[in-house]
Amino acid sequence: MNDVDVLVVGAGVAGLAAARLLESYSRFVTVVDKGRSVGGRLATRRIDEARLDHGAQFFTQRGPEMQSLVEELLDEEVATEWCRGFGGTDDGHPRYVVPGGMTGLAKFLAEALEDVRCGVEVRSVTQRDRGWTVEWDGGSVQAGAVLLTSPVPQSLALMDAGGVQLDPGVRSGLEAVEYDPTIALLVLLDRPSAVPAPGGVQLTEGPFSWVADNMAKGVSEFPALTLHCDPVTSQALWGAEPQEVLDELLPAASEWFGEAEVLEAQVKTWRYAIPTTTWPEPYCTAVDGDWPLVLAGDAFDGPKVEGAYRSGMAAGVRLNRSGVTS
Ligand SMILES: Cc1cc2nc3c(=O)[nH]c(=O)nc-3n(C[C@H](O)[C@H](O)[C@H](O)COP(=O)(O)OP(=O)(O)OC[C@H]3O[C@@H](n4cnc5c(N)ncnc54)[C@H](O)[C@@H]3O)c2cc1C
Incomplete structure (x- = not known):
């Protein structure tokens, strides 16, 4: 039975x-x-008062x-x-x-x-x-x-x-x-970001493949960005300590911060992010x-x-x- x-x-x-x-x-x-x-x-x-989608960003x-x-x-x-x-x-x-x-x-x-x-x-x-x-x-x-x-x-x-x-x-x-991994950066800002409307950017050149403003998406009441690394960058930094990842990537992310200061930044890793085969x-x-x-x-x-x-x-x-x- x-x-x-x-x-x-x-x-x-x-x-x-x-x-x-x-x-x-x-x-x-x-x-x-x-x-x-x-x-x-x-x-x-x-994270604190903010909310961030760190896996899937939207659906179709x-x-x-x-x-x-x-x-x-x-x-x-x-x-x-x-x-x-x-x-x-x-x-x-x-x-x-x-x-x-x-x-x-x-x-x-x-x-x-x-x-x-x-x-x-x-x-x-x-x-x-x-x-x-x-x-x-x-x-x-x-x-x-x-x-x-x-x-x-x-x-x-x-x-x-x-x-x-x-x-x-x-x-x-x-x-x-097979799957590609993805490293995600979650960044809280002290004021609205410089991500243009509608609050998401798909990128073709690394280190990031995607940047989203969770406030513009209606997910967060406070300014908070999600940045996804492209597969090459994610592979290269796989296994690195979170602080090492942040030291390496935050400078490249700063163009999306505009005038804002970073209040907090975290790293989230997805080993099996996107199936490729x-x-x-x-x-x-x-x-x-x-x-x-x-x-x-x-x-x-x-x-x-x-x-x-x-x-x-x-x-x-x-x-x-x-x-x-x-
Ligand atoms: C960074 C990232 C960005 C993405 N962006 C988008 C997007 O914008 N739009 C879009 O459409 N898709 C996106 N995707 C893809 C989308 O998220 C996935 O295709 C979808 O969510 C997969 O659903 P699933 O049910 O197949 O697998 P999963 O959501 O991975 O579910 C599998 C579940 O199995 C559980 N599990 C594993 N092993 C065990 C075990 N031993 N015992 C019990 N439970 C177990 C896991 O905890 C997990 O909850 C993205 C994915 C990632 C990672």
């Missing part, structure tokens, strides 16, 4: 989208995440899959349109933000779910007769099916820890998935059949919030087709 129909590892966009879909089909689902709260790379940090909806969610988010005033391009361009495609921070999107997706547990770091996933055992320090769950939405190298490690036998083609495809389908069925093990996330359907959402929804449809029962 299983405790749940589906155990979802990861309360980022993909895991939460899948869980919502499965619960709408009356499946019993538990979502676990090692983070202190839901969101994964939808991450908002509070170019295909039809996310349309009804976006309508819901706008109706409920969870999200708002920020702009339709940066650097004076308008490509006609809305960029949406969440006033108060991008974690608000994950909280919205999670709020109606039955069982979401944060602070739970899964250690292994082991196949049994008619299901799976998912273990963490001090606990475990018996599930009919498992959905892994952790970054793919971490999902592989969980399967290896439980001795899951993978088809060699599946294993080599998953091992080929991806899986060719919206999800991966690592173990097929009535008691499946499926992988999903932005490495499967595009390195964006929208791609992660699509992947989670597609994986949810697949898992609902299986014979999982509690």
Whole structure:
């Protein structure tokens, strides 16, 4: 007898989208995440009185899959349109933000779910007769099916820890998935920044690929910038002490400060930030059949919030087709 129909590892966009879909089909689902709260790379940090998005900065909806969610988010005033391009361009495609921070999107997706547990770091996933055992320090769950939405190298490690036998083609495809890291600088200023309207700049030359003014985005009531390093700079400074990163990068960032003084600066690192080599389908069925093990996330359907959402929804449809029962 299983405790749940589906155990979802990861309360980022993909895991939460899948869980919502499965619960709408009356499946019993538990979502676990090692983070202190839901969101994964939808991450908002509070520093003193300021708030800063330090992972995803905005989201888009170019295909039809996310349309009804976006309508819901706008109706409920969870999200708002920020702009339709940066650097004076308008490509006609809305960029949406969440006033108060991008974690608000994950909280919205999670709020109606039955069982979401944060602070739970899964250690292994082991196949049994008619299901799976998912273990963490001090606990475990018996599930009919498992959905892994952790970054793919971490999902592989969980399967290896439980001795899951993978088809060699599946294993080599998953091992080929790669991610760029990102180093983020979070900077509090004593007055408004010099970042031009609409408050975001995409850059093609390093060390930064992106600068955002969280006040202009409606995330913070106090001047606070998020700067993302480009992949080359992030690789070069990976593992450096935060102070070393700040010493190296704050001078280059100062053009965005204008007349403002820096009140506080912090560094946040994302080891698995942006998938660069991806899986060719919206999800991966690592173990097929009535008691499946499926992988999903932005490495499967595009390195964006929208791609992660699509992947989670597609994986949810697949898992609902299986014979999982509690
Ligand atoms: C710096 C940065 C900037 C970005 N900017 C944008 C942007 O502007 N627009 C956009 O659309 N996209 C952006 N993205 C990409 C976007 O954030 C991701 O595509 C999307 O959030 C991925 O969602 P996910 O559910 O696939 O993965 P994640 O959000 O990474 O969720 C995976 C979850 O698994 C959990 N987990 C991992 N291992 C375990 C374990 N062993 N046990 C329990 N839980 C575990 C993690 O804690 C995490 O919460 C950005 C990403 C980064 C890092």
